[in-house]
Amino acid sequence: MKTEVQTKKTKTMEKTEEHYTFKLNENVTRQKVTFKNRFGITLSGDLYLPTNSSKLNLPAIAISGPYGAVKEQSSGLYANQMAARGFATLAFDPSYTGESGGEPRNISSPDINTEDFSAAVDFLGLHKAIDRNKIGILGICGFGGYALNAAAPDKRIKAVATSTMYDISRGTANGYYDSKTEEERTKEYVQIGEQRWKDAEKEKTSYGPTGLKNLPENAPQFVKEYAAYYTTSRGFHSRSLNSNGSWSLTNAVTNMNAPILHYIKEISPRPILIIAGEKAHSKYFSETAFEAAVEPKELLIVPNAVHTDLYDQIDKIPFDKLESFFNENLN
Template sequence: MVPLDTTDHYTFQLSDKVTRQKVTFKNRFGIKLSGDLYVPKNIGATALPAIAISGPYGAVKEQSSGLYANQLALRGFITLAFDPSYTGESSGEPRHISSPDINTEDFSAAVDYLGIQKNIDRNKIGVIGICGFGGYALNAAAPDKRIKAVATSTMYDISRGAAKGYYDKKTSEERTKEFVQINEQRWKDAENGTPAYGATGLANVPENAPQFVTEYAAYYRTNRGFHPRSLNSNGSWSLTNSVTNMNAPILAYIEEISPRPILIIAGEKAHSRYFSETAYESAAGLKELLIVPNAVHTDLYDKIDVIPFDKLAKFFKQNLK
């Protein structure tokens, strides 16, 4: 683990052509979300297009989403990187839980906030979801027609992964066994009055761990991406966290994003690539799947020379107009 003296640490350098301001806003569940608003300097009086960004799953806005926001602000957008409910500086108790419903709502709440800012054109708002928040971003865009364009990067379908396991190999017997374990844990949590958490998931990765786990640790547990508020760096999800994702498919209505455009970006060598490919196949209308050569899942978290920011900027400039 990397020791840090301040929780204001960011894992990237803010551009001198961009300003960053802490903001808060509430979702429809009353949870106060914390975000960083990135604004290009010297924009004048023109109302600009805006993009709300969140993810990866288990990360905070000082990590990958903030890096994306900074880069896209450099390219002419007002951007909002935000911590999802129950994580980072956002409110919600107990801590370190996720919900396909609430985390989908978080994106629409971000659109609410952006759309009432005087320097933003509310008819030109898009969203980007990174890793697990790619799935939630697509889920938000289906019913929220205010979202004019949606992009995902190194996407996970958290619900599918939780319900079916990697590459859909989890059997019905394994799924039932997992539910029974969660049920037993709920009895314990009810008796104790607080949820239980596992050990810090990436703290002690064994040498024989799958390569993608090693790649996660190389981001979250080193100077490259460590942040003390990131549960992937410094904590874990609750032991009962997966239950609602296991029982709530989130991409059932992905076709309803059409005719609005979708850009799906994945690494050629990412273990998660199949999530992006399935989402692309299931989507209708204007859609594009961009495979980044030789990239693994975490390369698209922070490697500025690998992440296709110019492509993202072009996509949103063409579609937020």
């Protein structure tokens, strides 16, 4: 495992290679780190540590998401805030995205992305400042689902929280509010199969258009909210595929074919905190995950918040609750 102190860049480089969508807390340090998952993919992360803590046995939290984002966006913002509250935090880019390894680019996998959380736990548990018996994980958006999936079998994870969660497998297979028919899903499988032959013939992965740019006026409101985050100065990052790219045209098939929350009950007796916005289009993912889980569990609905409010709106994200949840359960 490799750790290197973040180097200073020129102003030009700061806007590209080292651009963060939030300001580093004055009571927190940030270091670039790398570590490998069990598939041999090198993951890139930022390790945040509280500067005013001299003790070695810190509790720690691994953080990733949203789906299609990078660590310089929402996950880093959460890590920054939680480090200021006394936790060692690791915000990381999932496999095949951001600065993490894996080819081809911009693909996801319910298996590999679940493994990415366990690899982050590997890294944290070997760090000299961290108590390996006090490690939790936090997943944002689509990585909320992957975090729950990781926590079920990985008993080293002592507590798991999700914020503005998506169940990517369910959403991809069934559509929003489970509206997709079997016929529609079969048609998608056929299209993906045809695309695979095209890609295999060209020996090159194909990608769709950058979906959040140049939205039509009749785009759904939640899609406009995504664009308001990813394509503006509020949240844009050049390495984020939601800001500046797209998933591969064959990406959906593995998520469609692999339900990720089948074993959610086996997280118990370790605690779960699920956070969702009252007005989020995605709230039903959190509600049904909460229903499927067993105690100890808690569902916190943030008043008047939409899905993307919980990406970066510090006045709406319940950091006090996250702090108390992890303090109580990482002991």
